[in-house]
Amino acid sequence: MIRTELVKMLRRPRTWVSLMLLCGLPGLVAAFLGVTKVAPPAGQGPAFLSAVLSNGTLYPAAALAMVLPLFLPVSVAVVGGDSVAGEAGSGMLRYLLLRPVGRTRLLVAKLAALVGFVLLAVVAVTLSSYAIGIAVFGAKPASAVTGASLVTSMSGTGLTTPQVLLRLACAMLYVGVSMLGVGAIALFLSTVTDSALGAALGALAALVTSQILVSLDAAAAVHPYLPTRYWLAWIDFFRAPVLWHDIQRGLALQAVYVAVFLAAAWANFATRDITN
């Protein structure tokens, strides 16, 4: 069943269009940077962007920073919101259940497909932007500081290329996990309504609310519980030494969100009348 759901996702034209869009944004930014060579001043604009002009291997990190706040969660919300409600809309939900596919099984398969999509998206963004970064900015630092194969970490010390790649992989996984909270919310809403669009919008509303509250000092008391609170913690992978505190909290928080909303989705879906 999980395999069928993955196949189904991969055969959707929409999956590929959203992946192209996700990979297109870093490409566009790289084109502008490559042509003008005007880097944003350090500390402004998306993270890492000021550094990539000197070394292309860091460009995937910059690309993740670009798609993370909006593009990636929007596509995850759309896929998650479509997962059950979309089946209901096409009339296939009842035929899947009559096949029969157990309701719990269907939900688990949908979550698996969602995780698959998130991983695919993050990997696609990373790989495409790595290629773009090398092509546009080159792998060799243009202005070497202390040695040919050193790039500057966020903390100012040098990182070798294998170190960069390892940390990039960790950051990639962390960003993927960060998306699961939104995905689980979308999946839950998807079992509540028969409108895929409604479910996606609901998840986006939760996302926007969370991001606004995170930036609001008055809401500091609830900050640790907001799903987007630790989203930027993946940057800590590029510090030397790696700052684990926020990363660990971020992972735990996402796990809690997934557990809570998946349980809610299951409780709702397993007892619901299918009347679409």
Next chain:
Amino acid sequence: MIATRGLTKRYGRVVAVRDVDLAVGAGDRFGLLGPNGSGKTTLVRMLLGLVFATSGEIEVMGRPIPRRTGEVLPRVGAMVEGPGAYGHLSGRANLALLDASGPGRGTRRTRRRRVGEALERVGLGGVDDRPVKAYSLGMRQRLGLAAALLHEPELLILDEPTNGLDPRGIREIRDLLRALNEDGTTILLCSHLLGEVEELCTRVGVMDRGRLVLQRDMSDVRALTGRVELRTPDAARVVALLDGRVEHRDGDLLLVRAADAAELNARLVADGLRVTEIRPQRRTLEEVVLSLTGASADRFDRPGAAADARAGTDARADADRTAGELT
């Protein structure tokens, strides 16, 4: 095959299905009739475990639903409220995907063959790879039927299977269902098309406002009324001859109270009266159903419109008479 006891479904204050005791035997061709909104679809969804009953019991193939749905459904083929398909995939890919989703006899080895056979049966054997969104309504309907037939079900539950088909298509589907039934498949057909049920079914149930108001063999329903329909150019003389046994006259068409049409014919001919047509009158399913059911749930009259609707009461009066005889 199917047995329900006191089956009731409430949606808030609305009672969609009320106290239904349905019994469908193995090998039946059961037709479930009723106006729109009478609860047919809700009943079918409960039988399939899609909707949970408020109270009452359901048994399908001797197993309780919804508790043992997983054991029953692999042996059931169903089409509920129109076919479903992924618009961007071809019909063949849709069936293969559906087959791969579930357990049971759907092993991968035989998938291609079974999909091909199912498509062949419903008349889509030569369909190309165009996506389902380019299908006509009739083709979608056939595809939905193919999906229901994919696992050679013992019980086929079909809700309005001929929706969107042309007369030839309807005929094909009817022949197909009959052939399946002869091979041992029990069929439960939901429809508001009386003709369809009358042609196909051996047993009939009628629903009205959530209740199952009739459940009978078709031969009982369509019993003789004890009257003979007679067409004759000598109508006036026949009326004179039969004296009082003619219940109704409309030009040269007479309705005569008589148990035996052959005997009546012999008597008329012996008196030199010509007969163009003669046949024993049977109740039509339409009369029975109209007499047992109220207005469609999709009809909402203005309070003042009752007079306009009264034109229809003559037909209802006829039908009411029929109902009186039936019950």
